[in-house]
Amino acid sequence: MAEHFVQPPHWEWYIVSYFFLAGLAGGSYTLATMLRLWGSPRDEGTARMAFLVAFPLVVVCGIFLTIDLGQPLRFWHMLINTTPGVGGVNFKYWSPISIGSWALLIFGVFSFVSFLETLGYLRPIGRVNEIIGSIVALFLASYTGVVLSVSNQPVWSDSYAIGGLFVASALSASAALLSWLSTYRSDAASAEPTEQRLETADGYFVVLELLMIAAFFMTLSTAGTIGRMLSGPWLILWILVLVSLIPPLLSLAGRRTTALSGIGSAVVVLVGVFLLRFVVIFGAQF
Amino acid sequence: MPEPVGFFTDTSICIGCKACEVACKEWNQLPGNTPKFLDSFDNTGQLDAENWRHVKFIDLVPEAPIVAGNGSAWLLMADICKHCTHASCMEVCPTDAIIKTEYNTIYIQQDACNGCRDCISACPYGAIGFNERTGTVGKCTMCYDRLQADMTPACAKACPTQSIQYGTLTELHQKADARLATLKAQGYEKAELYGRDDSVYGGLGAFFLLMDKPEVYGLPNAANAGLPSRNNFGGYVNAFIVAALGVFAGMVAFRKRSPGEPDAGAPATGGAR
Numbered sequence: 073m074a075e076h077f078v079q080p081p082h083w084e085w086y087i088v089s090y091f092f093l094a095g096l097a098g099g100s101y102t103l104a105t106m107l108r109l110w111g112s113p114r115d116e117g118t119a120r121m122a123f124l125v126a127f128p129l130v131v132v133c134g135i136f137l138t139i140d141l142g143q144p145l146r147f148w149h150m151l152i153n154t155t156p157g158v159g160g161v162n163f164k165y166w167s168p169i170s171i172g173s174w175a176l177l178i179f180g181v182f183s184f185v186s187f188l189e190t191l192g193y194l195r196p197i198g199r200v201n202e203i204i205g206s207i208v209a210l211f212l213a214s215y216t217g218v219v220l221s222v223s224n225q226p227v228w229s230d231s232y233a234i235g236g237l238f239v240a241s242a243l244s245a246s247a248a249l250l251s252w253l254s255t256y257r258s259d260a261a262s263a264e265p266t267e268q269r270l271e272t273a274d275g276y277f278v279v280l281e282l283l284m285i286a287a288f289f290m291t292l293s294t295a296g297t298i299g300r301m302l303s304g305p306w307l308i309l310w311i312l313v314l315v316s317l318i319p320p321l322l323s324l325a326g327r328r329t330t331a332l333s334g335i336g337s338a339v340v341v342l343v344g345v346f347l348l349r350f351v352v353i354f355g356a357q358f
Numbered sequence: 359m360p361e362p363v364g365f366f367t368d369t370s371i372c373i374g375c376k377a378c379e380v381a382c383k384e385w386n387q388l389p390g391n392t393p394k395f396l397d398s399f400d401n402t403g404q405l406d407a408e409n410w411r412h413v414k415f416i417d418l419v420p421e422a423p424i425v426a427g428n429g430s431a432w433l434l435m436a437d438i439c440k441h442c443t444h445a446s447c448m449e450v451c452p453t454d455a456i457i458k459t460e461y462n463t464i465y466i467q468q469d470a471c472n473g474c475r476d477c478i479s480a481c482p483y484g485a486i487g488f489n490e491r492t493g494t495v496g497k498c499t500m501c502y503d504r505l506q507a508d509m510t511p512a513c514a515k516a517c518p519t520q521s522i523q524y525g526t527l528t529e530l531h532q533k534a535d536a537r538l539a540t541l542k543a544q545g546y547e548k549a550e551l552y553g554r555d556d557s558v559y560g561g562l563g564a565f566f567l568l569m570d571k572p573e574v575y576g577l578p579n580a581a582n583a584g585l586p587s588r589n590n591f592g593g594y595v596n597a598f599i600v601a602a603l604g605v606f607a608g609m610v611a612f613r614k615r616s617p618g619e620p621d622a623g624a625p626a627t628g629g630a631r
Contacts, residue, residue, distance in 0.1 A: 081475035142473020142493030170452040214597035232592030236600035276607035
């Protein structure tokens with residue numbers, strides 16, 4: 073059994089919210105790019121919605137991350153070295169939180185460009201911009217899990233699977249969000265095939281998420297810290313997380329029911345993904 | 359460049375007087391937390407931003423009555439930041455606020471730290487805490503200001519039994535080896551030096567003579583003394599594979615068409631309101 077004597081960093085609501093919204097921003101941007109690459113022309117409205125959503129979300133991400141700092145006005149110290157006589161930029165490739173700070177900034181630029189492009193304030197730059205932006209977006213959605221693993225905190229440092237778990241769940245939440253938002257398109261009547269494609273994709277993402285949940289628990293079991301994740305209220309939350317995976321799985325199996333489709337399904341998935349981050353972050357600390 | 363310095367804390371002669379805690383707070387102007395009534399003589403609880411030295415009272419009182427020769431009832435240890443050669447806190451710190459000084463000690467620059475607290479989850483000794491007053495993290499500086507004035511750190515100066523000794527690491531290693539040999543000769547087979555060699559975090563600037571296994575004192579043994587970066591490879595590879603599978607799954611899902619639906623490349627028909 074792994075032995076840890078670490079104190080909790082007290083990463084709480086702001087960080088849970090940041091991890092959740094970073095996943096949604098990155099996931100939405102990636103799905104928009106994928107819809108443009110491989111989707112039907114009917115998906116364009118949803119792709120545009122996704123680009124419009126990604127940038128505001130990433131702005132909120134930056135706000136949450138900043139106000140969680142003990143010294144919010146020093147947020148830029150993440151990027152610039154203020155040690156006297158050293159100076160220059162701070163970039164530590166071996167520290168995920170350092171790379172993540174840059175990823176958030178860079179993704180902010182890409183999502184802002186796509187946002188302006190979608191609103192018509194910029195001429196279309198082309199797919200290359202979106203593809204590179206999506207790579208950064210996927211990093212943003214996943215590095216938050218790697219930050220947790222790259223520590224000595226019990227549970228977090230016992231598993232390599234949190235990054236994968238977070239990116240799979242981020243894609244799932246984003247697919248659910250976009251499927252729901254598609255119902256508000258000006259051409260909502262022709263959006264149904266898009267919704268179906270997103271629901272199918274969500275089903276696949278949820279399968280990946282289930283595999284990652286299994287990998288997470290297997291790694292904790294090996295380290296001897298699984299009991300901590302399944303004790304007290306955390307067990308109930310894990311059950312709720314698993315329940316939230318049911319609508320996309322039913323949809324994938326072709327058993328979509330009225331009660332579990334549309335906004336109902338989206339809300340269940342989004343709440344489940346938020347709870348997943350909550351239980352992973354809080355469960356290891358308290 | 360000064361010779362590397364450090365602390366040798368000999369737990370076998372600690373009497374739990376907490377003079378070190380008081381001296382540290384006095385010199386470093388730490389107000390301290392509200393005292394807690396804990397399950398021993400400990401009323402500070404742990405190392406954190408207000409407690410840079412903390413005397414641990416490890417209760418080993420056996421169920422059976424204590425008689426001569428059936429072991430010690432308490433282990434005492436004046437715990438502190440270990441000033442690791444390979445420091446986990448310094449490794450993850452994104453602002454580079456945590457630096458190694460000219461004395462080979464680990465120091466947190468208060469004006470550079472922005473309070474992200476990643477170092478707290480990295481420190482395997484729980485030596486760093488968040489300071490609500492300053493919005494930054496804090497821990498032992500080994501009295502950096504005193505070192506610059508060629509003075510002994512406050513805790514070592516105040517320790518009445520010389521359980522805490524300060525000096526150059528070369529000199530302290532010699533003292534520790536001699537003390538261990540003495541204890542072994544007296545029959546204390548469990549006695550061992552912790553952090554004297556490079557088996558934990560490349561060697562510790564603040565190392566200990568322990569009277570039991572490290573884990574009894576709440577210290578990771580050599581097998582468990584890992585740097586956070588050990589999980590970089592697995593974490594990123596896992597995330598990359600899942601992201602790639604996610605993109606593939608998206609491609610499969612998005613290429614599906616309803617009957618009569620146009621393929622990509624045809625003019626777009628919809629839009630966001």
